[in-house]
Amino acid sequence: MEAYVRRWKDTAVMAKRCLLCSRRNPDTLLTSIMLPALMMILFVSLFGSLIHIEGVSYVNYIVPGVLLQCIGQCSSVTAVMINKDMTSGIVNRFCTLPIKQSSILNGHILEAFLRSGLTSFVVLLVALLLGVRPSLEIFDLGVLFLLLSVSILAFSYGAAMVGIAANSAEGASACSALMVILPYLSSGFAPAETLPPVMRVFAEYQPMTPVIDTMRNALAGKPLEVSGFIVSLLWCVGLSAVFYMISAALFKRKKEGKKC
Secondary structure (H helix, E strand, O other), X not given: OHHHHHHXXXXXXXXXXXXXHHHOOXXXXXXXXXXXXXXXXXXXXXXXXXXXXXXXXXXXXXXHHHHHHHHHHHHHHHHHHHHHHHHHOHHHHHOOOOOXXXXXXXXXXXXXXXXXXXXXXXXXXXXXXXXXXXXXXXXXXXXXXXXXXXXXXXXXXXXXXXXXXXXXXXXXXXXXXXXXHOOOOOOOOOOHHHOOHHHHHHHHHOOHHHHHHHHHHHHHOOOOOHHHHHHHHXXXXXXXXXXXXXXXXXXHHHOOOOOO
């Protein structure tokens, strides 16, 4: 029990350090606060009058897609931050301290979770200002929060894997671009059936589509599609587990011979 409490204390300290670094970095502030608001406004302004989806306004339709796209954008910041720690030598100094090795990586994940949570709040706030009126039922809000949480974890662990594996911050940013693109190649901004054949097949079977569709139903207060909800959870939890194991193995290999 004592070791468990110590691990969480070490993780909290490392997360606080990452939050301080984010606060002092204007690029992070721009990516996490300004960009989500601009994305929401731009999509509604540019495409709101051009794209018509039966039974729902475009601003209501795109909220889940913008949420996941901005979480993906935040994850690219996480990848760069982790890579800078790995390549600058600061991790070597951390390994001379009496802390748990896992807390170094988990601190970044906790900070990424909090930062992405703030991003999601900004997107939802802007959506409210643009006229979105989400369901306030406890069950619907719970589904939305749960899917947002597991999606953030999947993106964050994926970013950790990329950040550790990349040889430079530029490489980490470039490799994490896929996480930003995935929500576009889904049902996030247009119905999957309206996409070209190859893109339609990819959109229907990639993990973002069931997550976005389930979140959209929750925001609209529609009955929960259990199968879609379970598929969404399995995708996110499965990806989180795989990315965690790979990132932990990569971190251990790069720090082989060091003791934390």
